[in-house]
Amino acid sequence: MRLLSVQLPKDEYHKRVGGGLPTGSIVLSEGPHGSGKSVLCQRLVYGLLSNGYKATYISTQMTTVEFINQMTSMDYKITKELIGGHLLYIPVYPLLSKNIRKENFIEKIIHTKALYENDIIVFDSLSTIIANDANPEKIDDLMAFFKRIASTEKVIIMTVNPGELPSTVNEQLRIAATIIMELELKPFAGDIKNIVKIVKYNFAQQNFQRVTAFRVEPKIGLVVEITSIS
Secondary structure: OOEEEOOEOOEOHHHHOOOEEEOOOEEEEEOOOOOOHHHHHHHHHHHHHHOOOOEEEEEOOOOHHHHHHHHHHOOOOOHHHHHHOOEEEEEOHHHHOOOOOOOOHHHHHHHOHHHHOOOEEEEEOHHHHHOOOOOHHHHHHHHHHHHHHHOOOOEEEEEEOHHHOOHHHHHHHHHHOOEEEEEEEEEEOOEEEEEEEEEEEOOOOOOOOOEEEEEEEOOOEEEEEOOOOO
16 A cells, blocks of 8 residues: 655645545545635646646536636646647546436446546546436445555545435445545634544554645645644
């Protein structure tokens, strides 16, 4: 088992997440819309790319151009990685239109082998992709497949809005995950803070912080808040 570093010179978030992500991990980033799940994924992916790893990013929210602009706005420049093949970006939101939304996306996820050639695979958001597909049997199959993929020294990250899936399916995802990050927005000192809580961390190789407050600044990216929030 290796630790895939997410260290960047501009912030210390890697210290909050145990230095990086252990291979074999299935990471569940869970929270409502606007809580920062995508930004956290983008920070992790940029950190991984900066340390020489390859990533696949499947998005339900942005086109390729929008993704490049979003990353550039945080000074996470990824054009070279896209051109060089270190980052495979797949926008799937056009496929989620009402006309074809009922297609079997879980089957597509399992059988599209090209998604799993890189070191890290991100589904942002998985709950949106599988919302009309999810039942306990299919989720069992998907999580068993993810575990087989992760066991080949890869990391799978999936973001989920719990309101999009039945509670039984959410629980299946939590059981299968080896790392669970819960995100929320919380009032603090007259402001609203993004909070990420690590409530499960299997295979940890370094100390990690259970609760981290963060903000996002233009041309800087994710900034860890040095505050105490209970």
